[in-house]
Amino acid sequence: MDEYEERQSLLGDEGEGSSTSGPGRALPAICDPSHLLHRVIVLVFMCFLGFGSYFCYDNPAALQTQVLQDLNLNTAGFMQLYAWYSWPNVVLCFFGGFLIDRVFGIRLFSLLCLTFSTSTQIIFATGALVNRFWVMALGRFVFGIGGESLAVAQNTYAVNWFKGKELNLVFGLQLSMARLGSTVNMNIMGWVYNRVAVLVGSPGYTVLGISLMIGKYYTPKVKTYNSAEKILHKEQGKTGEVIKLTDVKDFPITLWLIFIICVGYYVAVFPFIGLGQVFFIEKFSFSPAEARAVNSIVYIISAPVSPVLGFIVDKTGRNVVWVMIAVVTTLAAHMMLAFTFWNPWIAMSLLGVSYSLLACALWPMVAFVVPEHQLGTAYGFMQSIQNLGLALIAMAAGAIVDAKGYLMLEVFFCACICSQYFLLISLCVYENVGRWTLLIFRIKGTTSSAE
């Protein structure tokens, strides 16, 4: 709850801040796009965006028991709420990114997405309120359309504002905020549910619906401020170049390598976390509660650590080297889990740190290999591929465990990570001879090589 109030008060301040900037006056520092303070304000709103969107995304998980009880669902049905979000995004992110670049421009698109996802949260909540599962599924589906494209827009925004400055830090902060959103949601929604249950007097799907409504009410508010701020202050220098769909095939080879590294890395982290609990219980004789704790340490670590790592990457440059370090430590963590009986807290913490490091070093790299007018499409594509990879590998991982056990799964993940290593080497080799040498291999956060 503290979290909530803190945000609210912050918002209040920011609201006043922006109202002071009347049109046509000499811009105070806070409104001057080139000034650090201004970027900080933008950053705050961008963080809210991530916060809000993950807050909504994990709503069902936070209320899992209540959803299962009140709506008489089984676990498979419950998982559908997530499937309805994920699968459309395999395609939609890509088009989302393209629409940013080609049709709407980033401002209009963000606003559209915001309206979309906000209204669909209401659909979702209404579904719960009238006890119709399909309405909830529909809500999640439409939320998926808005939500994930919004993430693409968010990444593009980050690059627009922070490229050549604090980009890595910003990506780190965004990740951290997303995790914070999930966590706050996990902890607050149960409380909201109970509160509403007391007020209404009869727990049930009515209560569920109302709690979801409340949750929804709060997030869109954050988001609207966000977009308003952007409309007020971000003047977009439009270039004459426009992307065509066919440009995708002309994406530089380095971008494709980054895509593949992204997928290959993420599939070795998230599907494992999904299956991890049983592994910790059986192999390390953990209690279910301990297993859940060690499983979630990856997320818990990434919240505080990723901004710090982002800052370090900013200061040192050399994103590729950092990604490589992340890949090697991940490999070490997986090998520990696979081949030793060492306490999994070590391996999982290591995984948490390296995951954060990769997130804040890899995503900004895209900005340095594609021209600005293709950015949205590139990020959209990356997200699409990532979604596809995660969905497929999650299924494959389940099948591997069923047939060949966890050792095989870990070996499979190790192989995935190793192939990342190989790709990184090719990236380096390619970079070394290509014209991007300076840009990627030795980027300093401060050199404005971004033009």
Add this chain to the structure above:
Amino acid sequence: MKGSCDSLTVNMAAEKKSSCRVFTLTFQVFVLGLSQSFYIGGEVNKRQLFVELNPGSTSVPPGGDLLHVRAVGNNDTLHFLFCSQGAPTLLLIHTNSSSSDIKVDWPLFLARNTSGSLKVEPESSTLYSTAVVFSRLLEYDDANDTADPNSDFFPPYELQDFTWSRLKLSGPVAVLCGAAATFANGSLCLQLSVFESEGRGQSLPHLLHSANSSQLGVWLDGVLPRATRSRFLLELQAVGGAYPLTRVDTSRSIDDEFTPSIFKVSQWVSSLNGSSEVLGFVQWKPVAYSQSNPTLEDATPCSHTNPRLQKGEMIMASSSLIHAFYTEPETFGLNVSFGLAGDPFYNSTKFLGWTMLVGIGSPPVDLFSPLVIAVMAVGLGTPMILLLLGVIWVSVHKRGTDSTTVYQPIN
């Protein structure tokens, strides 16, 4: 069951499987072959199996069958005797002659009051013997879902009082089913499989077996539990002459590829005056399954108590095979309990299946399958090699382009 003395010989000319005893890891990768697994420890031997039902009897013996499987090796014989007169019992006798046989004095055997009605011929060839008796099935009401079998026990089912079916034989596999009066349509079944060579169980938990061991599957199917939250335990007695099975070792392994999500294996072994040499064993993985065609989701963990010394007279009274063969049996008993706190109760599927191995010598040890080794070698090795090549390539390339800035000696 038709005749009593039908004896059949099971195909013994199994195709030759190359055995690999060179265990250099790098070498294995190239010798993947198609063999299921590698097996260290002892001979990779083969045995000829001769199956005989009620040996020497002229009529169908009342009260249950006696199955005799003679597993003949190059210079020794393993006699597997499986009997449902009284509590179901598996007796293993290891002899040092490939022509030894079993002699049953049927009138005495059926009278169940004298030892020595079942003998090995020649008697001096006996090296070692061990037996496992399935004595009781215990049931308790786990009302609080703690899976702690200490209280609320229902009266135990004495397996010697069950009505046992005739043995259903198919090759070296025998199935025996029995039921207590209150089981409704349910039954407790035991399946004995004897093997002529090394291999692995067809269904989960895919235990690795050698020609020196036999596999016993136990399942409890369709039994009406006495409470909705009932859980079960099985009481096992290990009977031996000189060296009974006294302790259970549980070892951990990083390898769960054959039994997914199970990283432990338990071995109930006989120790020879504290030395590490194992004469006989009962081996199992601590997992049972709640479906007859199990998948990973049907796994339910099981645990065991420490073996405790039992009174010999009790076991002689309950199993006629023990009474007939041993004069002064040394007996240790333990309970295997199925399910942990939070696991579904028996009532949810009304099926519980568990598998164990009974054999002589050291118990089989699972090794990494060639598949895992191959994936490791290709997955981890190739990138390393490429990395090395890459580094070399880059450094060569660099030297080519930066030839002007080569380091000069300082002085």
